[in-house]
Amino acid sequence: MDRHVEAGHGDRVAIHFEGEPGDSRAITYAQLKDEVSQAANALLELGVQKGDRVAVYMPMIPETAIAMLACARIGAAHSVVFGGFSADALATRIQDADARVVITADGGYRRGKPSALKPAVDEAVAKAGTVEHVLVVRRTGQDVAWTEGRDVWWHDLVAGQSAEHTPEAFGAEHPLFILYTSGTTGKPKGILHTSGGYLTQTAYTHWSVFDLKPETDVYWCTADVGWVTGHSYIVYGPLANGATQVMYEGTPDTPHQGRFWEIVQKYGVTILYTAPTAIRTFMKWGDDIPAKFDLSSLRVLGSVGEPINPEAWIWYRKNIGGDRTPWWTPGGRPRPAAS
Structure with a gap:
């Protein structure tokens, strides 16, 4: 945070917090x-x-x-x-x-x-x-x-x-x-x-894999901080790179099954990183739910946590990305210098 403040970016939003009950907070x-x-x-x-x-x-x-x-x-x-x-x-x-x-x-x-x-x-x-x-x-x-x-x-x-x-x-x-x-x-x-290898690799992969443009992007990783994805791509990677990100407290179906897409629309999310299990759940809920929301801000979709099956990938790209977004999924292998 110190580097970003000293570089004149202190007024940039670091975290858009969205509580499950609907309370929200922007933290620069x-x-x-x-x-x-x-x-x-x-x-x-x-x-x-x-x-x-x-x-x-x-x-x-x-x-x-x-x-x-x-x-x-x-x-x-x-x-x-x-x-x-x-x-x-x-x-x-x-x-x-x-x-x-x-x-x-x-x-x-x-x-x-x-x-x-x-x-x-x-x-x-x-x-x-x-x-x-x-x-x-x-x-x-x-x-x-x-x-x-x-x-x-x-x-x-x-x-x-x-x-x-x-x-x-x-x-x-x-x-x-x-x-x-x-x-x-x-x-x-x-x-x-x-500290050194982990922070270097996390910051680099977050920047390069998601084509991050911190001046304009709004990034959202839907993982929980309790897992390594949350450590790397909610806390350390985005904040090391000076990104603006969304943090959501609750579940995707509270108070309604369109909550994720409501959040994307509200904050103008440009990069969305979620899991195949969640995507398959959204598929079961129906195409009509995300269709109710403006998801045109999205430019990059990410998938994490498990292999994504072709049907889920196609649905995700079509119904969430509007057939215009690239997608990325990390490989399950060791990463040099990322201990």
Whole structure:
């Protein structure tokens, strides 16, 4: 963020946040820099140091990206755990990473209803035994159990911090984050990603694969930050490249099955990156739904997460891209220097 602000792009929107209930927020690069700096100072106040691990168990809200970037800013490795995982799965990852702090929220919105997150954190922290503090974002306003001396409200601690913070410089091999495998074929394994190679490759692939033009494009990756696609193509790649992007909290059918296309129309999305499973779902819902919305802003379509079958590709290009967009899907192979 600092580079973009210093280059005179502080007023450019970094994140268009769209909450599932319909609330929205535009965050510029200057605002994002300030909020990340405040969060970094808050983590330092909680005793987080370079080399520590911080677990993040959050909904798809801006504070999730802010928390990740704040960790990176002070040299603490974040370990983001998908918000749909159970307390046991969270506890396993907290314990294995030896996380000192957990950042979470009271809950998020899912299919039109508040979905609690804090109870799972309380259960996981009790099992893990390594956590000193739990930093809680108030998103839904749900009542939550509270442990005095351990639990801290984000708005109480972060909002009062200085927006001045100088990021530390770290070597290329300094740990950036730990992301765990799903555990479907055995115990989840923590994969360590280091700063230099990962950031270089993520920024380059985001720029080159999507033909990114940060001055004019509005980019939207529909993945969850809890997966590596979300890390790479929501948080690090787009923000390293100075892109304007959309972040959506909820599901594609809330409050109606045209929600994704409504968002594309609202923000003038030019680059859309989603998954074949979602595309096949949209196909089942019918061609008439996207036809109700103006999708003419789209110029690049991306597919990620699994192979896309020909029928889904044809439907996606025709009904969403208007038969005028190229498409890209990444290969499932190692990428040199992208550890």
